[in-house]
Amino acid sequence: MSTKKGVLAGLAIAAAIGFAPATQGQTLNIMRGVDAPHFDAHRTTWSPAGDIINMVQDTLVALDWDGKTPIPYLAQSWEVSPDGRKYTFKLRDDVRFCSGKKMTADDVAFSITRLRSPEIKGPFAWRAGEVKAVTAVDAHTVSYELTEGFSDLPLQLTMFTNVIMNRENVETLGKDYGVQGMDGTGPWCFVNWQPRTEINLRRNEHYKWGPKMFKNPGPVKFDRMSIKIIPEESSRVAAMMSGRFDLTGAFPTAFLTQAKAAPMLTVQRAEPNFQLLYYGYKITRPMVADARVREAMSIAINRAEIGKGVLLGNAEPAYTNVDPLALDYAPKSRDFLKEDVARANRLLDEAGWKMGADGIREKDGMKLAPRVYVSANTNSAKVAEAIQGYLRKVGVDWRLQVWDSTIAPIKMGEQDYEIWSVTVPYLTAGDLMSLYFDSRNIPTPNRMNWKNEQTDEWLRLGKTALVPEARTLNFGLVQEQVSREHLWIPVLNVDMYMVTNKRLKGARPHTLYQNVFYKGLDLSF
């Protein structure tokens, strides 16, 4: 072989295995089912927003593939004081925002302070702990002081709501932050957003600080990313089958069997995966104020049939609020939910709801017809219709109100309902309980408006526990209490999947808050 031929062959091999810029100028095409109202991480709990935020912005700590181990990211190390009230984070010194500005401890202090500020009313502010002060010791050292211990802090700091923002960018954009744009240190940079249509990102050329869980520390191997919103399920299936898109975390569960059989697609299940589809009661509404009524609705349905019939077996029936495999699960919470239609009828009778001539129960001239809010194109909407069918048999008429995904968070915020539904991902029992049942989280995400001093105390003791036993005990007591009160109808533990075109290499679904994409550093064609 001549030298010239040898060089050419070498280049060809290098290109084939990815050393050469094989993907230069290429676009990664991603498909989603729903959009988000905005992308300001501090002002949302909406996982479709979190997906994009995770691409564009970074956290101090990353979550490893096992879904429970926090690993260094923007913070290369951290120390905790013996009383658990002070964390000292040592930041990387080579991190830049998409705008080119260097990230410093000032940006970290600003971001956490903004999340906790009363003006923002961050629904996930509690995930940052009871912050006393977050200050910049020097350009790359952050002092993170808490008023009380928070054993889960490193784990919680992996959440997209704790991303580090560019102070100048936030102040410049003001109320348009997260709508007109957002500067970040993530592997992708925000370009533009057409609501309900498309989001465009580009590669962050500075990026080289990917967490060790990825083989590629950065930058990503694509020039651009186009994320399209395709609300119709059949259209999403057709689009993936035709090769129009490279990756989606929103493949309709009903078609997963076809996807697995399709020669051009790869289906991967995210593991571990704690994701609960539940219906919550707003207990301050008279119709669902009585725990007997709430229990009746919860035990009059058949979860196994719903999982098999509606989600075609891609979900497991949930008889407790927390998955039995999750950290700090309380086995006793299982005792409060036993499906029994006869008992449901008895409970409703005892609660004074008598069967009307039209087959719907009534009391004091009011029909037992709770208003139920669900978001369109979600599993919640489909499952709600099945539950509606079961409950008609016991004289309950669920009045479904299906909202478009961009309106749903606003409408749910208005709380003009008796029942609402979402599918919530979580990390641990304490994570889920703290999110929903802490009275400080009223009205959102504590949409039940559950205000109980005992619950708050148990949550506090669980969060500040310095030993695992105390944490498990206190979070377990909360689980038992909220199960006894039937504040939720847990229905299904829903599986989470990532579907990719076979030409895309390096795909692996992450488990963090439904954000299967996470950073996408190892992806290539």
Added chain:
Amino acid sequence: MSTTINAAPAAPATASSEMSRPSVLRRIMRDRVAGAAATILTVVVVAALFAEWVAPYDPYAINLLNVMAPPGGDHLLGTDSNGRDILSRLIYGTRNTLMLGLVGVIFGGLLGGLLGILAAFYKPLDGWIMRLVDVLLAFPAILIGLAVAAIAGAGMTAVLIALVVATIPDVARVARGAAIGVMEQEFMEAGRALGVSDFTLIWRYLTLNCISTIFVFLTLRFGQIILIGSALSFLGMGAQPPTAELGMMAAQGRDFLFMAPHIATVPSLAIFVIVLCANLLGDAIRDVLDPRLQQ
């Protein structure tokens, strides 16, 4: 005086009796296509009216152990994604869809007709009313439906309002055109000269002379109204689960097009047949009642 008034409007009596003559039905049925359309529509309407007795199953009864069953066997048209009998839902859904069309046509026709006739009769109002009609024309029904659904929430009420509002301007224009023609007739002049009240002139002289034109237009409009109503429900602005409505049934079925195409195609075909029959029948009625076409 009263005797004179009653004797004057000879022309209106002739026009209105044109519609009620038994020969009209016979003339429609002589047209084979129109006759077939009328027969199909009659069957559909009767089935919808007596849905409780005609439907083989409860349209809302779910059976999650028998979802997406293909047509045949116990379920003639199969079952949907919740295991509900599609034939039963189709029958009930047709009732709701026809109701949407009828309410849209009747109320839109009444309001639009009134506006058009008033515009023709009271010249100073003509400009104001027709500009209002122009404004209404500028808003597509789907946009109106979206606005109403955003304010009051999605539901049949939102669709009904959108359909009525969407019908008004077209009917107003047709009614005004017909009424202007009648206004030029001598019997109108005679009525005024005799001191007949405005109400009597509008109702007995003008409206009764325009009614056949408006009626023909509404029969043609009926199919379009059903189509718009179904489209609004398809988009999620109309009937909410579990209400059976053809547009919504088609929307729910689209998620399963690859696995169970009958869930979406059956209600879609039903909409197609109803709209086609309504249009064919409307054409036939126009042919029979429009004197120019008869010539």
